[in-house]
Amino acid sequence: xxxxxxxxxxxxxxxxxxxxxxxxxxxxxxxxxxxxxxxxxxxxxxxxxxxxxxxxxxxxxxxxxxxxxxxxxxxxxxxxxxxxxxxxxxxxxxxxxxxxxxxxxxxxxxxxxxxxxxxxxxxxxxxxxxxxxxxxxxxxxxxxxxxxxxxxxxxxxxxxxxxxxxxxxxxxxxxxxxxxxxxxxxxxxxxxxxxxxxxxxxxxxxxxxxxxxxxxxxxxxxxxxxxxxxxxxxxxxxxxxxxxxxxxxxxxxxxxxxxxxxxxxxxxxxxxxxxxxxxxxxxxxxxxxxxxxxxxxxxxxxxxxxxxxxxxxxxxxxxxxxxxxxxxxxxxxxxxxxxxxxxxxxxxxxxxxxxxxxxxxxxxxxxxxxxxxxxxxxxxxxxx
Amino acid sequence: xxxxxxxxxxxxxxxxxxxxxxxxxxxxxxxxxxxxxxxxxxxxxxxxxxxxxxxxxxxxxxxxxxxxxxxxxxxxxxxxxxxxxxxxxxxxxxxxxxxxxxxxxxxxxxxxxxxxxxxxxxxxxxxxxxxxxxxxxxxxxxxxxxxxxxxxxxxxxxxxxxxxxxxxxxxxxxxxxxxxxxxx
Numbered sequence: 001x002x003x004x005x006x007x008x009x010x011x012x013x014x015x016x017x018x019x020x021x022x023x024x025x026x027x028x029x030x031x032x033x034x035x036x037x038x039x040x041x042x043x044x045x046x047x048x049x050x051x052x053x054x055x056x057x058x059x060x061x062x063x064x065x066x067x068x069x070x071x072x073x074x075x076x077x078x079x080x081x082x083x084x085x086x087x088x089x090x091x092x093x094x095x096x097x098x099x100x101x102x103x104x105x106x107x108x109x110x111x112x113x114x115x116x117x118x119x120x121x122x123x124x125x126x127x128x129x130x131x132x133x134x135x136x137x138x139x140x141x142x143x144x145x146x147x148x149x150x151x152x153x154x155x156x157x158x159x160x161x162x163x164x165x166x167x168x169x170x171x172x173x174x175x176x177x178x179x180x181x182x183x184x185x186x187x188x189x190x191x192x193x194x195x196x197x198x199x200x201x202x203x204x205x206x207x208x209x210x211x212x213x214x215x216x217x218x219x220x221x222x223x224x225x226x227x228x229x230x231x232x233x234x235x236x237x238x239x240x241x242x243x244x245x246x247x248x249x250x251x252x253x254x255x256x257x258x259x260x261x262x263x264x265x266x267x268x269x270x271x272x273x274x275x276x277x278x279x280x281x282x283x284x285x286x287x288x289x290x291x292x293x294x295x296x297x298x299x300x301x302x303x304x305x306x307x308x309x310x311x312x313x314x315x316x317x318x319x320x321x322x323x324x325x326x327x328x329x330x331x332x333x334x335x336x337x338x339x340x341x342x343x344x345x346x347x348x349x350x351x352x353x354x355x356x357x358x359x360x361x362x363x364x365x366x367x368x369x370x371x372x373x374x375x376x377x378x379x380x381x382x383x384x
Numbered sequence: 385x386x387x388x389x390x391x392x393x394x395x396x397x398x399x400x401x402x403x404x405x406x407x408x409x410x411x412x413x414x415x416x417x418x419x420x421x422x423x424x425x426x427x428x429x430x431x432x433x434x435x436x437x438x439x440x441x442x443x444x445x446x447x448x449x450x451x452x453x454x455x456x457x458x459x460x461x462x463x464x465x466x467x468x469x470x471x472x473x474x475x476x477x478x479x480x481x482x483x484x485x486x487x488x489x490x491x492x493x494x495x496x497x498x499x500x501x502x503x504x505x506x507x508x509x510x511x512x513x514x515x516x517x518x519x520x521x522x523x524x525x526x527x528x529x530x531x532x533x534x535x536x537x538x539x540x541x542x543x544x545x546x547x548x549x550x551x552x553x554x555x556x557x558x559x560x561x562x563x564x565x566x567x568x
Contacts (some may be wrong), residue, residue, distance in 0.1 A: 022566045032566040122568045170568070174475050292414075292429035342566055365418075365425070 003201070010126050015348050018117045018332060022342045029371045030342040031359045035168065036234040036315070038289075039284040040271070044233065047274030050269045056266050062258040064092025064242070065269045071276040072242055080212050082220075088247040091254050092240065092264050092272075096200045097123065098257070099243040102276045103196045106132040106252035112161035114181035117147040119318065119349035119356070121170045133161070139352060144309055145172040145318065149183045156187075165213060168201040171349045171358035172281035172318040173311020175201075178211040195223045200241070203232035203283055206291045214244070221246055225252075231314070232283045233275045238268040290315050293361045293368055300372040301359070304379060315362040318346065322355040324382060331357060339374040340380065397563065411440055412449070419453040458555045460547070468515050470499075471522045473525040473530070474508035476537040485509060488535045497525050508540070 001008070011021070022028060039045075063069065069086035076082040084090050091372070093099035098121065104114070110132045116124045118137040125135040138155050140147055152163065168175040176184070188195055197213040214223040228241025243253060294317075298310055301319050308319040321331050328345035335341050346356030361368055410430055414421050423441065427434040444450040459468070477488050485503055489510060493501035500513035516522035526541055547555050 019566050023564065025565075028565055030565040031562075033563055034539065034567040284435060295428045295431060296425065344566065344568075348568070365421075369425075 006130065007289040010129055013122070013348070015329065015332075015345055018329065019346065020289075021063050021333070024335060025336070028336065028340045028342050029363070029367050029374065031361070031363060031368075031371055032342040032344045033360050033362055034316075035236040035362065036231060036286065037362045037364065038234040038286050040234050041275075041279055043278055044235070044271050044275045044282075048271035051267055056270060058266065060263045060266050060269060062254055062263055063087075063090070064264060065266070065273070068092055068269050068273050068276075069242075071185070071273055072244075075276055076212075076244070082212055082215050082216050082225075082244075083245040084225075085247070089250055091242055091243045091250050091257065092269060093226075093228075093243050093257065094239045094241070094261055094264050095230055095236075096198055096226045096228045096241040097255075098261065099224075099228070099241050100124070100196065100198060101127050102253040102256050103224045103226070103245075103249075104128055104133060105244065105256050106249055107162060107194055108133040108176050109161075111159060113157070113159045114161060115152070115155055115163045115193075117164070117166075117169075118351075119169075119171055119346065119353050120164070120346060121166055124164055124166075134159075136160070137350060139350075141352070145169070145174045146176065146180070147184060149187045152184060152187050156191050156193070160191065160193060162196055163188055164196050164198065166198040166200075168205055168311065168313030169316075170201070170314060171316050171344070171346070172309065173314045173316045174309065175205050175208075175210065175312035177208055178216075179297050179341070180217055181211055181213060185213070187266070188222065189218050193222065195219065196226065197223055198226045200228055200231050201314040202227060204287055204290060204315065206294065207312055208289070210313070224249055228354070229272050231309060234270075234282075234284070234286065234318065235268075235271070235275065235290055238265075240264050240268040240272045268329075290361065293363075293365060297359065297361045297368055297372070298364065300368075304372070304376055306357075308373075314342075315360055317359045317361065318356050320355055320357055321357055324379065326382070327354045328357050329354075334382075335378050336374065339378045341374045341378070411437060412444070415441075415450070415453075451463070456551065456553050461502045469518055469522055471516075471526075472542040472544065473512040473514055473526065474540045474542075475505075475510040475512060475530070476539070477509050478535045478537055480535060488533075491533060492530065495525075495529060497522075497529075 022030065022032065022081030035307045064142060066086065069090045071094065072090055073084050073086040076084060093102065104127055108131045112133045114133045114138050115136050115138055117140050128135040136155055138147060138151055140151070143151060195213055199212060202210040202212065212225055212253060214220045224243060224245040226241065227242050228233040229238065230241065243250065275311045294311065298308065299316065301308055305323050306319040308317045311317055321328060323332060326349055332343055332345045335343060344358040346358060349358065411426060414426055414429065423437045424434050426435045460499050477485065480487050489501060489503065492498060492510065492512065495514060497514050498512050499515050502511045503509065504511045514522055514525060516525060526539055530536065531539055549555060
């Protein structure tokens, strides 16, 4: 066998077959999409197109366009009072995905343990393994899907290197207030851990202000802050994000990045500059739209007996199907076959979530309402 | 493609931040995007009581803030023997003593053929949108009914050849969803 053992040992996606099933069907209302249903706002697309017309087609600095790093630095300072030097403390990455991979590769020594609150985004565990680390999952089910100081402490030992935070979270939509984050920070500081904070959905926090982890007292020196343009500016396909952190860590990440990627596509970087200049209004409009849809979907799901903890942000709901009596893969497959509605089984996001499905409300109101009707019909048929 | 929209008279909206009927502008914003949105759905989206929403909408209708609900139709996609022609007509008028342009404008926009009428700055005074069955009908209207009116100094007629975008709606065929159906 010619494939590397490391890759062979990586957890394969347990639901690949289900995904292929969805992709093979027509006229499906998909509530399983992890990206906005909005198109990138026109003036941002225009900036990208214009940059091509003007002939900007070459490599940029490995770290990313200086003017983009400068814009990000100014944005973070104005919005959160967070200061990062554009020269040494900011790196433009191919989405948060690459930023996350680089973070792990920059800090992990073989055998280091990385704490991952579960349910979690699918790549955290596999990328930790790929970087030579050991993922330690912390089940948050009994804590309302929140990482609490109590369960965090329980999982820390001498080999623990870092904690991964993702808030608002994919797949639950849960986020944390400043007070809650402070409590987590205390534990991290006590054990001298690092924190990789994936805040890609930060701008899509609905009921309270989002608090970047690095703004907490004493946190900045130990935190790699990851963010990007994919979700809030609807730029998923442009693949542009950024990492901010202490200069030694950013330098290490840049070292890897310069060999693997060289630089993020220049078109995407130029479009991202425009996004920071003029895209705020569009972000607020999209956020308002998601918020309204959230109300409709939560109301609808609760009425159907699919309880869920109200998400604070992002565009996901992690709904419990315990009362239905099917496991999540069964539920998802039958729902797809019988009513042509696609949802993502909870086990995609961690072991032990057989009683959950992730529903994405990044879809038009008409689609959401139609999907709720179809789910209702599906449930009626099961209960008969 | 069709979606319903409302027309509203923005000069009648006063911003009132403490009304219990729900964020005034937000209700109008939602209805303007899709006039078929039910009061119950609006109530859910804005976390308000359905009764308050219904009352707010009735108030808007009564005050003329919401003038009408209509569907925006893409006529190019309808195979119609009664196809219509639209023209933009610039009109130069001599304002009447004591009443200015308003009375003259009223005489003009009272014609059912005139679907829109605006007072504009620039070389011409009024901008009309006129609809008729065909080119001849519109030309006849201008020549026989419009131009001879007292106070009309002159007109220029532009025929609309193609509609690209109207009232914020791009009149292209609804495109298929470009996203892949399932992703993390």
